[in-house]
Amino acid sequence: MRPVLFFGEALMDQFYDAAGELQSSLPGGSVLNAAVGVARLELPAAFCGGIGGDEEGRALLRLFDRERIDHRFTVYKKDRATAAAEVRLDAKGQPIFAFRRAGCADESVTPDDVAEIDPNDFSGLHCGGVMLASEPGASAQEALAEKFYDDGVPVSFDLNVRPALIADKQNYCERALKFMIRPQLVKFSRDDIEWFFPGEDVNDSFAAMHQARRGALTVLTAGAQGSLIASGQVCERLFAYSVAVADTTGCGDGYAAGLLRGLFSLPDATAWDELTAEQARWIGSGASAVAARVCEKRGAIAAMPRFRDIYGANGTHQ
Secondary structure, three states: OOOEEEEOOOEEEEEEOOOOOEEEEEEEOHHHHHHHHHHHOOOOEEEEOEEEOOHHHHHHHHHHHHHOOEOOOOEEEOOOOOOEEEEEEOOOOOEEEEEEOOOOOHHHOOHHHHOOOOHHHOOEEEEEOHHHHOOOHHHHHHHHHHHHHHOOOOEEEEOOOOHHHOOOHHHHHHHHHHHOOOOOEEEEEHHHHHHHOOOOOHHHHHHHHHHHOOOOEEEEEOHHHOEEEEEOOEEEEEOOOOOOOOOOOOHHHHHHHHHHHHHOOOOOOOOHHHOOHHHHHHHHHHHHHHHHHHHOOOOHHHHOOOHHHHOOOOOOOO
16 A cells, blocks of 8 residues: 655654653654554555754654654755754643744745655645644645645645644634645544634534535544544544543544544545445544543653554454
8 A cells, every 4th residue: 555645744842841841852743643643553654844954853763764654755954953842731631832843844844845746656645734834834735735636645634723833813724724625534623623713613613614625524523522523414423432641642643543544444545525424433433542542641652552452453443
């Protein structure tokens, strides 16, 4: 099988304790987390994004090799730093992010950097909302997605809003909403929806987005409250698994990885807008199982489960 191409941010997550002391520095970034998740679920993955010429960038390259992620398409910006995110956990274990990204390698990727990528070398493209927050990365993502649309290769998009990165909310919302119309899969969280449409009913906003996307596969995650999967006329509610939560960093990325693993297991991966209720439940249950496993450990990538942890020897969810 051809790999799924993951386009977006790769950075170092710097975890601080309540006293402000640095506890650990680990590879992260929503798109990178999802790429590792997919690779561990035994789906081939490739990464395209900006990597700096510093020790942090070299650590990311070692991660790619260790996780068997194809990084031939990675954009090396030797004169720039690798981006970082300071991560502090609130009382509920929810991560609070502060980014060091301006002028760093990941947001400096240009349309020219992705011009030679051939969508037909891949099974699909996965990208996210972080790259839409600034130029030239936003234009690079839009140009790359357009190539995949033109060649009929599926595109997946995880909104994953990071308000700390957004200087102009109105401009970002307009751009992101326009981008979300075309992908074969769009995933967003309850927090994303509430930030985009403050004061509106989350379920109504979800239904409106699914309708605007003409029935294309649309997914809403709501943490312990479960998730919604809408495809064509089918809409299924999935319960979340009950686990002892250590850290929710990367749970949504794990869910995205589980979705992609399930979708690319279907006989026809282009029919994502025609899932049966049974298919939607099976895919959503697997994605929920991945997210639950991620919650149980600290550090998104360290917590990403393996195929055997989710599907076991007989291919069923554990």
